[in-house]
Amino acid sequence: MNGAASRGARADGAAAKAKGRALTEGQRAERRLGLWLCAPAAIVMVVVTGWPIAYSVLLSLQRYDLRFPEDKAWIGLSNYATVLTSEVWWTAFWVTLLITVVSVAIELVLGMLLAFAMYRAIVGRGLIRTVVLIPYGIVTVAAAYGWKYAWTPGTGWLAGLLPEGSAPLTERGPAIAIIILAEVWKTTPFMALLLMAGMAVVPEELLRAASVDGASLWQRFTRVTLPLMKPAILVALLFRTLDAFRIFDNIYVLTNGSQGTGSVSISAYHNLIGGLNLGIGSTMSVLILVTVAIIAVIFILGFGTAAPGSER
Amino acid sequence: MEAGRRSVSGWTVANVVVVLYAMVPVLWIASLSFKDPSTFSDGSFIPRKWTLGNYAGIFTNADFVRGLVNSIGIGLISTFVAIVFGTMAAYAVARLAFPGKRLLIGVSLLIAMFPQISLVSPLFQIERALGLFNTWAGLILPYITFALPLTIYTLSAFFREIPWELEKAAKMDGATPFQAFWQVIVPLAAPGMVTTAILAFIFCWNDFLFAISLTSSDAARTAPATISFFTGSTQFEDPTGSISAAAVVITIPIVIFVLFFQRRIVAGLTSGAVKG
Numbered sequence: 001m002n003g004a005a006s007r008g009a010r011a012d013g014a015a016a017k018a019k020g021r022a023l024t025e026g027q028r029a030e031r032r033l034g035l036w037l038c039a040p041a042a043i044v045m046v047v048v049t050g051w052p053i054a055y056s057v058l059l060s061l062q063r064y065d066l067r068f069p070e071d072k073a074w075i076g077l078s079n080y081a082t083v084l085t086s087e088v089w090w091t092a093f094w095v096t097l098l099i100t101v102v103s104v105a106i107e108l109v110l111g112m113l114l115a116f117a118m119y120r121a122i123v124g125r126g127l128i129r130t131v132v133l134i135p136y137g138i139v140t141v142a143a144a145y146g147w148k149y150a151w152t153p154g155t156g157w158l159a160g161l162l163p164e165g166s167a168p169l170t171e172r173g174p175a176i177a178i179i180i181l182a183e184v185w186k187t188t189p190f191m192a193l194l195l196m197a198g199m200a201v202v203p204e205e206l207l208r209a210a211s212v213d214g215a216s217l218w219q220r221f222t223r224v225t226l227p228l229m230k231p232a233i234l235v236a237l238l239f240r241t242l243d244a245f246r247i248f249d250n251i252y253v254l255t256n257g258s259q260g261t262g263s264v265s266i267s268a269y270h271n272l273i274g275g276l277n278l279g280i281g282s283t284m285s286v287l288i289l290v291t292v293a294i295i296a297v298i299f300i301l302g303f304g305t306a307a308p309g310s311e312r
Numbered sequence: 313m314e315a316g317r318r319s320v321s322g323w324t325v326a327n328v329v330v331v332l333y334a335m336v337p338v339l340w341i342a343s344l345s346f347k348d349p350s351t352f353s354d355g356s357f358i359p360r361k362w363t364l365g366n367y368a369g370i371f372t373n374a375d376f377v378r379g380l381v382n383s384i385g386i387g388l389i390s391t392f393v394a395i396v397f398g399t400m401a402a403y404a405v406a407r408l409a410f411p412g413k414r415l416l417i418g419v420s421l422l423i424a425m426f427p428q429i430s431l432v433s434p435l436f437q438i439e440r441a442l443g444l445f446n447t448w449a450g451l452i453l454p455y456i457t458f459a460l461p462l463t464i465y466t467l468s469a470f471f472r473e474i475p476w477e478l479e480k481a482a483k484m485d486g487a488t489p490f491q492a493f494w495q496v497i498v499p500l501a502a503p504g505m506v507t508t509a510i511l512a513f514i515f516c517w518n519d520f521l522f523a524i525s526l527t528s529s530d531a532a533r534t535a536p537a538t539i540s541f542f543t544g545s546t547q548f549e550d551p552t553g554s555i556s557a558a559a560v561v562i563t564i565p566i567v568i569f570v571l572f573f574q575r576r577i578v579a580g581l582t583s584g585a586v587k588g
Contacts, residue, residue, distance in 0.1 A: 027409070030408050030409060030410065031408075031409070031410040031411065032410075033404070033408060033410075034404040034408035034409070034410025034413070035404075035410055035411075035412065037400040037401060037403060037404035037408070038400070038401045038404050038405075038410075038412070038413075038416050040396075040397045040400065040401075041397040041398060041400065041401040041416075041420075041460050041464060042401070042416055042419070044397065044453075044456055044457055044460065045419060045420065045423055045457050045460055045461075046419070048431075048453050048454060048456075048457040049423055049426060049431065049457060051434075051438070052431050052434035052435050052438060053430065053431075053434070055434040055437065055438060056430065056431075056433055056434040059433065059434065059437065114330065117323070117326045117327070117330055120323070124323075124324070124327045126574065126575075127327065127331070128327050128330050128331070129574050129575075129578055130570055130571060130574045131330060131331045131334045131335060132330065132334055133570040133574060133577055133578070134334055134335065134338060134566070134567065134570055135334050135337075135338075136581075137514050137518075137566035137567075137569065137570055137577075138338065138563050138566055139517065139518050139520075139536050139559070139562050139563060139566070140518060140520060140536075141520050141536040141539060141540060141559070142341070142536070142539070142558075142559035142560075142562055142563050143337060143338070143341075143559075145341060145539070145555050145556065145559050146337045146338060146340055146341035146559065147337060149340070149341065149344055149552065149556070150337065150340055154352070154353040155344065155352050155353055155552055156355070157340060157355055157357065160355045185333075185337060189334070190581070193578060193581045193582050194581075194582065196582065197582035197583075238425075239424075239425070242425040242427075243425075245427065246427040246428060246429060248428075248429065248520070248521050249520045249521065252520070252524075252540070253540065264429075265427065265428075265429040265521070268429050268430075268432070268433070269429060269432065269521070269525065272432060272433045272436065272525070273436075273524075273525055278433060278436075278437060281432075281433040282433045282434065284429075285427075285429060285430040285431075285432070285433050285434070286430070288427045288429060288430055289426075289427060289430040292425065292426070292427050296425060
């Protein structure tokens with residue numbers, strides 16, 4: 001019995017060896033070339049991200065404030081305890097989550113409409129695509145100043161529409177709404193382009209057939225287009241959710257995190273550059289990374305086989 | 313016929329709405345940039361008192377000019393390196409069978425979604441130790457890293473579309489391998505590479521977080537970061553005009569790219585996403 005098993009294993013080994021030998025010289029050369037061609041990109045990406053991540057984990061386990069370098073010490077997980085019990089962190093966390101969920105939800109709806117407009121437009125298709133790319137391409141900081149001035153009493157056209165004396169950027173609720181507005185404005189075009197690419201995979205005949213069978217525009221959309229677009233929608237949502245979660249530029253310019261409008265990225269930045277507290281700043285960095293990983297895993301479980309990068 | 317005309321006018325209305333949506337915030341800051349400081353608060357879309365003074369101001373501001381030079385230099389170098397490395401990797405991904413291909417794609421996807429803030433604190437420390445802090449190289453390194461996933465994805469999607477048999481056909485017709493590559497493959501690959509280069513440059517040009525965190529003076533501070541320091545700390549009493557003018561100036565290259573390469577940029581942004 002044992003002999004049979006080992007014979008089986010040996011046979012497997014022989015087969016594998018045969019397969020190894022079956023690699024022709026050409027295939028082996030191709031493998032080598034492939035690895036060599038990828039090496040520079042892979043090395044840069046791994047060194048510039050991998051090393052700092054490992055280092056920030058180490059920093060997060062230390063009391064390390066650049067203002068008091070002599071106090072530096074290993075303190076285990078107590079930075080995590082400090083951050084996770086601090087109200088500032090949780091405020092920033094919930095604000096970030098709120099901004100992410102609301103802006104991505106609005107973007108999905110607007111982006112879908114915009115994608116339809118671009119996809120179906122008969123006249124002015126070039127114009128509309130050009131115009132839509134401007135919010136995508138514009139420097140976030142430049143656009144954020146545009147919004148800031150627009151909503152500042154005095155220099156603004158939007159603030160003028162509000163009741164006399166209101167300064168929306170100095171109040172928490174309105175300020176968060178404006179941050180979401182700026183974010184939605186800037187990133188809806190990207191969402192729309194990804195969705196439009198998904199629309200292109202829906203066969204025209206299928207829609208026409210549904211139309212002949214008496215399906216209304218809405219039915220055609222929900223029963224034919226949406227199911228076929230699911231992979232594209234999930235990709236767009238994943239990209240945008242993770243991108244929204246790291247929101248920084250808009251908030252930095254609009255409020256700089258005052259009135260409890262800071263995101264987790266803003267908090268980490270203030271701890272690091274403002275407070276020069278490397279330990280706490282790194283702890284926040286690690287926590288943000290973990291959160292992003294959790295969000296990504298949730299999405300990828302939702303993707304199933306449609307995950308980007310998987311062979312289709 | 314009637315219905316057709318109605319749908320055309322319906323789409324025209326939709327187009328106008330989209331144009332207003334996309335352009336108004338940009339136009340407002342452009343309008344502010346042409347306003348005389350005494351009329352900033354008149355709330356009028358068309359400046360009542362036109363001036364180029366805001367532009368004259370920023371172009372005589374050494375910090376801003378230096379910021380522009382930094383932005384252009386750092387952006388071009390990062391784009392160039394990312395395209396060279398990205399092209400090599402994308403060619404391998406699209407054309408060759410080798411182990412670790414999926415790992416490479418997976419790692420690039422992870423980096424594409426990586427929260428940049430998580431790199432800021434360790435990089436701040438590492439770059440200070442290595443003497444890279446506040447230098448061009450200190451920004452170029454993270455820019456290449458974050459531009460690479462984009463270039464690998466977009467380029468490999470483009471490369472998959474190239475009819476590579478043409479190369480073989482050219483060789484059969486007596487072309488040398490170099491001629492086959494240079495006269496057949498390069499013209500086919502060039503449009504995809506231009507598109508990818510534009511996307512990578514836009515990414516570098518846009519970055520703000522690294523630019524303010526990894527610099528401490530105008531030695532390497534890029535234009536978006538310089539603008540954020542206009543507030544209060546410079547000789548400008550009221551930075552509104554300078555900030556607006558500077559915001560318009562750094563938007564101009566993007567507008568030019570978009571106007572000339574609109575179709576390509578759309579193709580580039582969507583190709584990677586659909587074909588994965």
